Amino acid sequence: MxxxxxxxxxxxxxxxxxxxxKSGVGVLVCCGKPMQPTKE
Structure with a gap:
């Protein structure tokens, strides 16, 4: 991703x-789970 x-x-x-x-390739992880995109 x-x-x-x-x-x-x-x-x-x-x-x-x-x-x-800075754009990149990979999955952002926090607390051992992938982070979800949000509109916040």
Missing amino acids: ATGVDEVYKCQVCTNVVIVK
Whole structure:
């Protein structure tokens, strides 16, 4: 999965939020689970 600049991802376990600043390839993981894209 590729991430794009300024996309927002949220952890469904601890609710941490990540804003992507440099695009890349891979899966963002937090608390051992993939983070989900969000509109936050």
